[in-house]
Amino acid sequence: MDPIIEARGLTKRYGDVAALDGLDLVAESGCLTALLGPNGAGKTTFVSAVATLLRPDEGDLRVAGIDAFSHPKEIRKVIGLAGQYASVEPAMTGTENLVLVARLFGADRREAEVAAASILDRLGLTDAGDRLVRTYSGGMRRRLDLGASLVGRPRLLLLDEPTTGLDPRSRSELWDAIRSLVADGTDVLMTTQYLEEADQLAKHVVIVDHGRVIASGTPESLKSQVGKDVVEVRPGDPSDISVVVEVLASVGVEEPRVDPDTHRVSVPVEVGAEELTRVVLELTRRQVHFDDIGLRRPTLDEVFLGLTGKPIDPDGTEA
Amino acid sequence: MSRSIDPVADADASATSGRPPIARGAGFSTTATCSARRTILQFFRTPQVLVMGTVQGAMFLVMFRYVFGGAIRTGGELSYVNFLVPGFLTTIVLWTGMSAASGVAEDAATGVHDRLRSLPIPRVAVVVGRALADTGLTTWGLFVTGILSFLIGFRPAGSVVHVAAGFVLIIVAGFAFSWVFILIGLVGGNAQAAQGLSMLVIPFSFISSANVPVQSMPGWLQPFAANQPVSVVINAVRSLMQGGPARVGIGHTTAYWVAAALIWCAVLVVVFAPLCARRFARTH
Numbered sequence: 265m266d267p268i269i270e271a272r273g274l275t276k277r278y279g280d281v282a283a284l285d286g287l288d289l290v291a292e293s294g295c296l297t298a299l300l301g302p303n304g305a306g307k308t309t310f311v312s313a314v315a316t317l318l319r320p321d322e323g324d325l326r327v328a329g330i331d332a333f334s335h336p337k338e339i340r341k342v343i344g345l346a347g348q349y350a351s352v353e354p355a356m357t358g359t360e361n362l363v364l365v366a367r368l369f370g371a372d373r374r375e376a377e378v379a380a381a382s383i384l385d386r387l388g389l390t391d392a393g394d395r396l397v398r399t400y401s402g403g404m405r406r407r408l409d410l411g412a413s414l415v416g417r418p419r420l421l422l423l424d425e426p427t428t429g430l431d432p433r434s435r436s437e438l439w440d441a442i443r444s445l446v447a448d449g450t451d452v453l454m455t456t457q458y459l460e461e462a463d464q465l466a467k468h469v470v471i472v473d474h475g476r477v478i479a480s481g482t483p484e485s486l487k488s489q490v491g492k493d494v495v496e497v498r499p500g501d502p503s504d505i506s507v508v509v510e511v512l513a514s515v516g517v518e519e520p521r522v523d524p525d526t527h528r529v530s531v532p533v534e535v536g537a538e539e540l541t542r543v544v545l546e547l548t549r550r551q552v553h554f555d556d557i558g559l560r561r562p563t564l565d566e567v568f569l570g571l572t573g574k575p576i577d578p579d580g581t582e583a
Numbered sequence: 584m585s586r587s588i589d590p591v592a593d594a595d596a597s598a599t600s601g602r603p604p605i606a607r608g609a610g611f612s613t614t615a616t617c618s619a620r621r622t623i624l625q626f627f628r629t630p631q632v633l634v635m636g637t638v639q640g641a642m643f644l645v646m647f648r649y650v651f652g653g654a655i656r657t658g659g660e661l662s663y664v665n666f667l668v669p670g671f672l673t674t675i676v677l678w679t680g681m682s683a684a685s686g687v688a689e690d691a692a693t694g695v696h697d698r699l700r701s702l703p704i705p706r707v708a709v710v711v712g713r714a715l716a717d718t719g720l721t722t723w724g725l726f727v728t729g730i731l732s733f734l735i736g737f738r739p740a741g742s743v744v745h746v747a748a749g750f751v752l753i754i755v756a757g758f759a760f761s762w763v764f765i766l767i768g769l770v771g772g773n774a775q776a777a778q779g780l781s782m783l784v785i786p787f788s789f790i791s792s793a794n795v796p797v798q799s800m801p802g803w804l805q806p807f808a809a810n811q812p813v814s815v816v817i818n819a820v821r822s823l824m825q826g827g828p829a830r831v832g833i834g835h836t837t838a839y840w841v842a843a844a845l846i847w848c849a850v851l852v853v854v855f856a857p858l859c860a861r862r863f864a865r866t867h
Contacts, residue, residue, distance in 0.1 A: 337608075340703040340704075341703045343701060349693045353624075354629075356624055360624075365698075367613060368614060368702045369702065416703075
């Protein structure tokens with residue numbers, strides 16, 4: 265099957281800043297591809313290009329096999345876009361919002377109503393369907409917005425930071441909704457700043473920085489390539505930090521890092537669970553008390569550090 | 584029937600079976616209607632907007648009539664309330680436009696425009712729908728303020744047909760001016776900026792023949808006050824409603840003013856509608 269998105273050398277400049285700087289990306293059909301990167305990395309610019317909202321200065325872009333520059337209108341028939349804001353209308357009900365978008369996709373009134381009801385059901389919003397959206401919680405609005413991008417039954421769904429600003433429960437509800445879509449065969453391109461989100465949902469992760477792809481692959485391969493699991497310990501008594509560092513250094517693949525504010529000591533390890541067990545046994549043997557110990561995923565910060573050797577550019581706008 | 588009419592079954596089936604999506608894309612009139620309907624619902628279902636938009640105008644009308652009315656001489660044969668109302672009704676166009684500008688900017692800033700621009704629809708129809716909705720909102724304002732005008736003593740001297748023509752002319756002007764405000768909203772970027780930009784229309788409202796005769800202004804201000812488009816429309820409306828230019832205290836004929844007003848409206852549409860369409864539809 266053709267890839268759902270094929271981008272070659274996409275470049276988009278705003279003055280001196282290159283939002284996209286020769287970006288190459290191939291997203292296969294039949295899965296969720298996550299675009300991971302800090303603010304200003306070019307994620308939204310790329311989604312906007314795929315959604316035919318902007319036209320790159322250079323490069324080639326094919327979506328569902330259609331050339332984006334010569335046939336943008338054809339692409340609009342096969343995509344659904346949910347942007348960074350829930351752009352549903354607060355003064356209309358959930359049902360009215362979905363019917364409106366379905367009508368714009370070309371459904372007649374009856375088709376639109378049936379499609380709206382089915383989407384509300386699927387997203388667990390049936391009971392709220394007749395309420396004005398301004399009475400919805402933030403999570404409900406995001407789900408409805410996702411629904412609005414689905415009523416046209418897109419082949420490719422574009423989600424730009426879908427869970428930013430949501431509480432953990434709303435986030436996991438939205439994740440479930442996205443998972444079930446992917447299971448049903450909808451291709452998804454999602455941007456995110458959260459490594460955990462990409463790890464949870466994506467089969468294919470593309471890490472971007474400064475408008476370029478700096479790494480890509482399955483979450484597993486990326487992690488083994490750059491960000492290994494991290495063992496983290498917080499000793500009960502800060503004077504034990506040196507002992508903890510010594511123990512972690514014996515299991516880690518790098519020098520342990522100490523956070524002087526939180527007294528947390530962390531180190532990337534090769535085989536997470538086994539090394540954690542060794543650390544627990546060793547610390548117990550040396551009678552070091554700890555408040556907290558655990559194995560966690562590397563943060564995006566750590567992945568970046570591993571890939572680029574420098575932390576994420578704090579303002580993220582330098583080209 | 585070749586095409587499926589069961590979107591529920593289809594919604595799940597199409598995704599897995601690779602059947603084409605339902606998206607054919609709406610036509611021009613459906614798109615314009617959907618866009619207009621959204622704006623109208625937004626107005627009538629947002630109490631702050633509905634009350635502000637409706638009561639504010641009424642309040643100003645009552646204040647002008649009773650606070651300034653005693654001090655202002657109209658220059659023609661008209662009492663102040665009969666002078667004021669046609670001008671005041673015309674400026675509703677500007678007040679409606681100002682909220683349109685911030686509404687459009689809000690839609691741009693909150694991703695509504697991005698969603699619409701990603702859909703398989705004629706983009707131009709979205710702005711046409713917005714202009715039609717704003718024309719409808721002007722008509723609503725005219726209806727409410729018109730009734731109030733009669734209650735506070737407005738008695739037009741013109742025939743029913745002429746008075747009705749005056750109202751229609753204001754609605755036409757509402758359509759024409761809405762394009763100016765939509766452009767302000769599209770360019771403004773966010774609601775505050777658009778609101779700020781559209782404050783520029785306040786001079787058009789006050790340095791006009793709306794509330795006082797132009798002859799009462801200093802000489803250097805009169806050429807602008809007398810010839811700017813809002814004044815031209817007001818002169819036409821006032822002449823229609825009050826039985827001719829002579830009684831209103833201006834020159835020319837009613838037909839002259841109506842023609843001039845319509846030409847101004849046509850110019851605004853011809854200049855600003857394509858600018859709005861281009862701005863909204865552009866793929867930057």
